[in-house]
Amino acid sequence: MSLGLLVLRVVVGALFFGHGTQKLFGWFGGHGLSGTGQFFESMGFPQGKRQAFTAGLFEAGGGLLIALGLVTPFAAAALIAVMLVAVVKVHFAKGPWATEGGYEYNAVLAAVAFALSGVGAGNWSLDHALGLSIHGTGWALAALGAGILGGVLPLAEARIAASHRDRAHPTTA
Numbered sequence: 223m224s225l226g227l228l229v230l231r232v233v234v235g236a237l238f239f240g241h242g243t244q245k246l247f248g249w250f251g252g253h254g255l256s257g258t259g260q261f262f263e264s265m266g267f268p269q270g271k272r273q274a275f276t277a278g279l280f281e282a283g284g285g286l287l288i289a290l291g292l293v294t295p296f297a298a299a300a301l302i303a304v305m306l307v308a309v310v311k312v313h314f315a316k317g318p319w320a321t322e323g324g325y326e327y328n329a330v331l332a333a334v335a336f337a338l339s340g341v342g343a344g345n346w347s348l349d350h351a352l353g354l355s356i357h358g359t360g361w362a363l364a365a366l367g368a369g370i371l372g373g374v375l376p377l378a379e380a381r382i383a384a385s386h387r388d389r390a391h392p393t394t395a
Contacts, residue, residue, distance in 0.1 A: 238285025245278030291347020302369025
């Protein structure tokens with residue numbers, strides 16, 4: 223089981239880290255903070271560059287922590303938050319299947335983060351090496367709750383900003 227958890231953590235964590243650094247630094251073909259910030263603003267997020275920084279930090283930081291197996295539920299919460307926003311703002315309207323631009327991949331990644339919070343990072347992890355026993359049902363549910371809250375906050379901010387824009391510039395029929 224330790225080998226399986228190590229492989230799962232390193233692959234998923236490294237991919238999240240890479241995706242986050244695309245947003246933060248433009249690495250691996252990404253658009254950096256400016257380009258990603260503009261994309262976030264086009265989706266209705268106010269202060270898109272700040273949102274891009276937060277998403278990139280959560281992905282890169284959470285991915286690194288997952289790969290290392292360090293404070294796994296906290297890393298999972300950060301990753302679940304980003305995946306929730308991605309599902310709601312980018313993928314949900316396209317249905318579940320990734321072939322159609324849907325949310326299946328994001329849902330799988332969130333499920334992996336949640337599951338790791340439940341089963342733990344395994345014996346070949348920094349959590350284990352440091353004697354951190356922070357896994358189990360309670361930790362997984364806490365990570366899920368914190369992740370949902372962390373995702374709902376920027377979504378609410380975008381909705382409030384859209385409401386203010388609509389009131390400032392009403393359309394005429």
